[in-house]
Amino acid sequence: MAARLLERNDHVGHPGNALLHLNVVSDELLHAMPFSPLGETDVRFECWCSRLGVVSALATLPRGEVESLTSAGEVLEIRCDYCTTEYHVAPAELRGLLDES
Numbered sequence: 329m330a331a332r333l334l335e336r337n338d339h340v341g342h343p344g345n346a347l348l349h350l351n352v353v354s355d356e357l358l359h360a361m362p363f364s365p366l367g368e369t370d371v372r373f374e375c376w377c378s379r380l381g382v383v384s385a386l387a388t389l390p391r392g393e394v395e396s397l398t399s400a401g402e403v404l405e406i407r408c409d410y411c412t413t414e415y416h417v418a419p420a421e422l423r424g425l426l427d428e429s
């Protein structure tokens with residue numbers, strides 16, 4: 329994904345143009361909300377992962393898989409491959425997913 333972002337920057341050409349473009353996009357997206365730009369020159373990859381996203385992904389695993397993950401009774405440590413953020417999911421929470429399905 330990072331490579332794809334770089335590729336897109338190449339198409340835009342000058343980095344200044346890319347920045348201007350990003351500002352236009354964020355103005356467009358956030359025009360109804362108050363916001364403050366965090367940095368105007370620091371355009372970087374930002375991961376969109378979240379704890380909810382991690383749990384939702386676990387919820388798509390086959391039931392047997394979830395059962396074997398929780399059988400040890402240990403808190404699962406799941407690390408995002410992109411931003412290396414670690415999420416801790418308690419076995420009880422995973423079993424809750426089993427109950428829902």
Ligand SMILES: [Zn+2]
Nearest residue numbers: 375377408411
């Ligand atoms: Zn992430």
